[in-house]
Amino acid sequence: MSAASYIDLLISDCDGVLIDSEIVAERMVREALGKRVPLHELEVVLHGTFGLQARDILARVEAHFGITLEEQFIRELYHNTGASIHDHALPIAGARDAYLNIDLPLAVASNSHLAGIVHSLQRCQLTERVDSGIFSAEQVARPKPAPDVYLLAAKTAGVAPQRCLVVEDSSTGVTAALAAGMRVIGFLGASHIPPEHGETLRQLGVEHVIRHMDELPGLVERLRREPPPNVLP
Known part of the structure; x- marks a missing residue:
């Protein structure tokens, strides 16, 4: 890898970045809970919960x-939610081509269960591309x-957190990656993303946001050559 690069490992979230599964999960949760509580109030409670584990959403x-x-x-x-995602969630448009066109080791770090991540990678035809672990x-x-899953990915790859670049869609995931000391690109192209979400991610501290996966390879290459804002070249 070139000595001029400031990034040694690319880490991708799964749901909402590689596979368009959050919209499916939201629908299943809304339909099930809507039979127990007032739907209009439930919508308010569920707003912004994507990226959280299901148990945390239910606890809320x-x-x-x-x-x-x-x-x-x-x-x-x-x-039922797992089965619906397995059967109906579609790959994010352009994700496979984007990641295949980035010359960096790739890991995936997710709040989902391992079996679900593996299936999503198979569905996206990205299994072989993920060469630095799931x-x-x-x-x-x-x-x-919490930053734990991102720190585990970096430690396993033998890469310092500050030399990792993360692609995330949720506030939950962005918070985790930033807490790990990593640089973050916010992805806004999944079906569940609300219009104001880009500004939310910027306020959390992401360097850049993208709406289409075809923007990713060029942006990653650019960021490899640019030091983080708090590091002198």
């Missing part, structure tokens, strides 16, 4: 409405927004 719903969801209900929701919330003590 329970706390807001003062209810306890039965274990059977939760198991069925997890099963990392899930199951492997760490704390899921995103």
Whole structure:
């Protein structure tokens, strides 16, 4: 790798970056919980929760409405949501070509279960491209927004966090990557992204946001040659 590069590892989130699964999960959660609580109020509670683990979303719903969801209900929701994502979630347009055209080692770090990540990579035809490991919330003590899964990816690859570049779509994931000391590109091209989300990610501290995957290779190459804002060339 060129000595002029400031980036040695590219790390991608999965849901909402490689596969358009968040919109499917949101629909399943909304339909199931809408039978238990007022739908108009539920919409407000669910706003901005994408990127969180399902258990954290359900805990937020329970706390807001003062209810306890039965274990059977939760198991069925997890099963039905996973099955729907497996069958219906589509690859993000242009993601495969974008990542194939970036000359950096690639890892994937996600709050999803490992089996789901593996299936998503197969669906996106990116399994062989991910040469620096797949990392899930199951492997760490704390899921995103904690930095643990990103730090694990960097440590496994033997790369300092400040030399990692992350592609993320959610506030949860961006918070995790920034807490790990990594540079972050915000991706706004998935179906579930609200119009104001780009400004939300900028306020969190992302360097750049993109709306289409065909923007990614050129931006990554540019950032490889530019030092982070807080580092002198």
